[in-house]
Amino acid sequence: MSAPLLQLHGVRKAYGTRLLFAIGNLRIDAGGAYVLTGPNGSGKTTLMRMLAGLDADADGGLDFRGTPASFPMFPDRLRRAIVYVHQHPYLFHTSLRHNLEYGLKRRGMPPAERARRVEEAIAWAGLDARRATPPARLSGGEKQRAALARARALDPELLLLDEPTSSLDREGRAQTLALLAQLRSERRTVIVACHDQEIIDLPGFARLRLDEGRITLQSG
Amino acid sequence: MDLLEPTRQAFALLLSGDRALWQSIWLSLWVSVAAIALVAAPSIALGFLLAKKRFPGQRAAVVLVQALLSFPTVVIGLVIYLLLSRRGPFGSLDLLFTPWAIMIGYMMIAFPILVVFTISAVQGADPRVYETARCLGAGRAAASLTTLWEVRFGILASVVNGFGRAISEVGCAIMVGGNIAGLTRNIPTAIALETTKGDFAQGIALGIVLMVVALGVNVLLAALQGEGGLK
Numbered sequence: 001m002s003a004p005l006l007q008l009h010g011v012r013k014a015y016g017t018r019l020l021f022a023i024g025n026l027r028i029d030a031g032g033a034y035v036l037t038g039p040n041g042s043g044k045t046t047l048m049r050m051l052a053g054l055d056a057d058a059d060g061g062l063d064f065r066g067t068p069a070s071f072p073m074f075p076d077r078l079r080r081a082i083v084y085v086h087q088h089p090y091l092f093h094t095s096l097r098h099n100l101e102y103g104l105k106r107r108g109m110p111p112a113e114r115a116r117r118v119e120e121a122i123a124w125a126g127l128d129a130r131r132a133t134p135p136a137r138l139s140g141g142e143k144q145r146a147a148l149a150r151a152r153a154l155d156p157e158l159l160l161l162d163e164p165t166s167s168l169d170r171e172g173r174a175q176t177l178a179l180l181a182q183l184r185s186e187r188r189t190v191i192v193a194c195h196d197q198e199i200i201d202l203p204g205f206a207r208l209r210l211d212e213g214r215i216t217l218q219s220g
Numbered sequence: 221m222d223l224l225e226p227t228r229q230a231f232a233l234l235l236s237g238d239r240a241l242w243q244s245i246w247l248s249l250w251v252s253v254a255a256i257a258l259v260a261a262p263s264i265a266l267g268f269l270l271a272k273k274r275f276p277g278q279r280a281a282v283v284l285v286q287a288l289l290s291f292p293t294v295v296i297g298l299v300i301y302l303l304l305s306r307r308g309p310f311g312s313l314d315l316l317f318t319p320w321a322i323m324i325g326y327m328m329i330a331f332p333i334l335v336v337f338t339i340s341a342v343q344g345a346d347p348r349v350y351e352t353a354r355c356l357g358a359g360r361a362a363a364s365l366t367t368l369w370e371v372r373f374g375i376l377a378s379v380v381n382g383f384g385r386a387i388s389e390v391g392c393a394i395m396v397g398g399n400i401a402g403l404t405r406n407i408p409t410a411i412a413l414e415t416t417k418g419d420f421a422q423g424i425a426l427g428i429v430l431m432v433v434a435l436g437v438n439v440l441l442a443a444l445q446g447e448g449g450l451k
Contacts, residue, residue, distance in 0.1 A: 054351055076359070084355045090348035093370055102366075103356035154356065 004063075005030040005158060005189050006051070011060030011071075013046055020046060021213045023060070028158070028191065033184045035200050036193040038210035044193040045087070047210065048160045051191075052084030065157075080107065083156040087163040089147030091135035096127065096146060099135060103154045117153045124182075125149035126175065141172020148179050152188070159183065159190040165199060177202070229421035230428060240401060241410075241422065245429050248406035251319050252387040255326035260379055263331050267338025267378075268368060282339065288332035296328050297395030304396065317398040322406065325392035330382030337381060341374025342367065373445045380441050384434055 006028040013020045020043040028034065036044050049055040051062075053074035061070045064082075069075050083103075091099050100118045109117070122128055125145040130138060138146060144164055151159055164180065165173045177198055183190050184204045191208075192199055200207065207218040233241055270282050302308050304316040304324075315321045349370045353363035368375060390408040397404035399413060407426045414422035 052355055054354070079354065080357050086348055086352070088348075090346060090352045092349070092352075092366065102353070102358075106357035106359075106362065150356070 003030050004028065005032075005065060007063045009061060009063070011050075011058060011062070013043060013050065013055075013058045019213055021210060021215065023047075023215050026208075026215055026217075028189065030157075030189055031187045032189055033202075033205045034191045034208050035202075035205045036191055036208045036210060037195065037200060042210045042212075044210055045162055047215075048084060048162050048191070048193050051158070052082055052160055053079050054084065080154075081157040082160065083151040083154055083158075084160040085147050085151050085162065085164065087166055089143055091138070091143055091146055093134070093136060096122070096131050096133065096135060096138075099146060100150050100153055103150065107154070121149040121153040124152065125179070139172065141168050141175055144168060144172065144176050145179060148176070148183075152183065157189060159188055161190065161192045163194055163196075164192060165194065165196045173198070226420040226424055230423075230425035233421055233425045234428065240405075241425060243402055244405050244407055244410040244426065247319060247404070248387055248408070248430075249433070251323050251406065252326060252383055255323045255386055256330055256379060256383045258323075259327040259330050260334060260382070263334035263382075264338045264368070264375060264378075267335040268342050268364060270335065271339045271342035272364070272367075285332050285335045285339075289336055291332075292391070293325075293329055293389055294391035294395060297325055297392035300325050300328065300392070300396045316396060317400060317404060319397070319404055321396040322393050322404060325396050326386035326389065329389055329392060330386050333382045333385055334378045337378030338375060341371040341378070344374070345371045376441055376444060380437050383437060387433060388430060 004027045008023050008026040011021075011023040011026075013022075036047070038044050046055060050058050050071055053071075056072045056074060058071040061068055063069070064078055069078055092102065097118055100121045101114055104114045104117055122131055125148065127142060127146060127149070130142055135143070135146065148161070148164065161180075165176050168176060173196075180190075180192065180199060181202055184202065192205070194200065199205070209216050209218050270278060270285070300321065301316065303310050304313065304321055305311055306316075315324070345367050349367050350363050353366040354360075358366060388408055390412055393399075393404075393406055393409050394412070397406070397409065399405050399409040405413070407430050411423045411426045411430075414420075414426070
């Protein structure tokens with residue numbers, strides 16, 4: 001059994017008096033790949049945002065590599081370890097290169113290493129022919145791939161992907177699914193919130209289901 | 221009235237390098253540019269804070285800044301006059317009827333424009349900008365700067381608007397500058413004076429310069445925006 005990367009305990013998220021979910025205990029293993037399913041409104045995106053430090057209004061705590069933390073006091077160390085990609089990813093209105101470099105610069109990476117990672121990210125996402133295209137002009141699938149490559153280039157300990165194939169055409173979905181399978185083969189720890197049966201059926205992904213305020217590990 | 225002859229004279233005046241005329245033009249330009257350069261950064265920072273931060277009195281602060289937008293410029297001139305006049309609290313600085321007094325007036329006039337436009341630009345920004353920056357490892361300050369950069373065309377528009385308002389302002393400039401030839405006479409105050417004197421050639425010449433400056437600044441803004449500004 002691999003070491004736990006992340007453990008949630010006693011997590012409660014409510015809007016006023018309405019309880020969205022209560023998670024007694026959840027363990028995410030290092031190197032594990034998970035799909036997070038559940039009906040609309042069950043709190044999948046909310047949970048992902050909490051894990052990324054974007055939603056601090058929740059009770060309970062989390063241990064990351066054995067170090068305790070809380071959602072209201074989300075430490076910067078975790079922000080660097082956990083990278084969240086929105087359902088409709090935002091690319092800065094600059095250049096593809098700048099987007100891929102953004103987080104690397106924030107981590108103080110030397111220029112030569114940054115350049116190497118950017119080139120690798122462009123190749124990984126299959127965007128070589130689009131490197132000079134302004135991000136706003138990329139297709140939905142290309143934007144999604146660029147956002148995945150931007151997150152992956154940071155080498156995060158946990159990658160959170162929110163509905164990465166929603167609103168993509170057939171070709172975009174196929175390319176994104178291939179990248180997800182590749183993330184799995186690289187043994188990256190990843191949680192993918194989705195409804196997409198093709199992602200759910202990807203080999204090697206354990207299934208988490210969030211429904212009626214409870215989370216269950218259905219397989220893995 | 222024959223417009224052709226004064227217009228011909230106006231171009232002749234501009235091309236002749238008339239000293240008084242070009243002094244007014246130069247004064248207008250440097251005072252307006254300096255005023256905007258000084259007031260832009262604090263106004264944009266305040267606009268960002270008012271747009272993003274929640275604190276008691278925030279709404280009232282926004283309403284107050286919005287109200288400043290519709291303040292008559294002569295009233296702003298009057299307030300500055302009273303503050304800088306010999307018996308005013310800043311009288312000892314001897315700034316009244318100098319270009320510095322006009323610059324202070326221009327800063328006061330441009331301030332609410334810059335703040336309100338910045339609030340509007342930042343509130344209109346996609347919330348994913350700040351979140352994406354944070355998720356990629358930016359601190360709060362860096363993520364805020366990234367947000368401002370993403371709405372840079374809106375911010376640039378506010379700077380251009382502030383500049384346009386300042387360089388074309390008459391009431392405040394006359395009150396605190398005194399329209400002194402060679403010292404505080406700028407383009408709009410000179411236009412007002414020369415027109416009342418019946419010297420339409422001077423007024424037309426200065427009007428042409430004002431329009432060329434306005435057009436030039438807006439063309440520059442459009443060039444900087446490129447396709448990005450049209451999104």
